[in-house]
Amino acid sequence: MTPAPLTPQEDHNDAHKGELRYDESFERDLARVVGSPLPADGIHVVYGEEKPGDNEVHIIHVRPQDLPDVQHEELPLSLNDPRRKFRSPIPGVKLTHPGGLLEGGPGSDHDAEDAQKFIDHFQIRSSEELRQRISEQTDIAIEELKSRVNARQTAIENNEKVDKELAQKEMEVRILQRMKDEAKERKKGVA
Secondary structure, X not given: OOOOOOOOOOOOOOOOOOOOOOOHHHHHHHHHHHOOOOOOOOEEEEOOOOOOOOOEEEHHHOOHHHOOOOOHHHOOOOOOOOOOOEEOOXXXXXXXXXOOOOOOOOOOOOHHHHHHHHHHHHOOXXXXXXXXXXXXXXXXXXXXXXXXXXXXXXXXXXXXXHHHHHHHHXXXXXXXXXXXXXXXXHHHXXX
């Protein structure tokens, strides 16, 4: 996904600076949204010759200075963060920047370079072919995300099962230890 174009003189925060902290709440909320059929919401950004409709804006009218400043340390942003205004390919998830990161913030400083690699890799020759490939790759990425969400949910359920089994075993060990201690006390009392 590509962010709004920036001019060279603009000093824009790059939220994509290395690893993001793990946030269980974000992961849980994302899993809930991905696993639920929700309507797409947020401002839809249109490109090229498209004319904006209701709740849409053309990319040329998105001014970088009007976009939120998102610090890397804040990421991932809650899915309910008020700075999330733009529609993403995932229904129920809004972005802080057109084509920005799912976690929040603008895309990488390498978007132009990545776009050229994408075009070269798929040997794209027209804007229609580019739109089609982007749509295909977005669908693939969403399916991969859904698969990871399902795997995460399976792991969570497995961990909960193991935790219950461990708690049961610990209780059994405590009961056995108490029975041993009581048996020792009875032997002492008999002797």
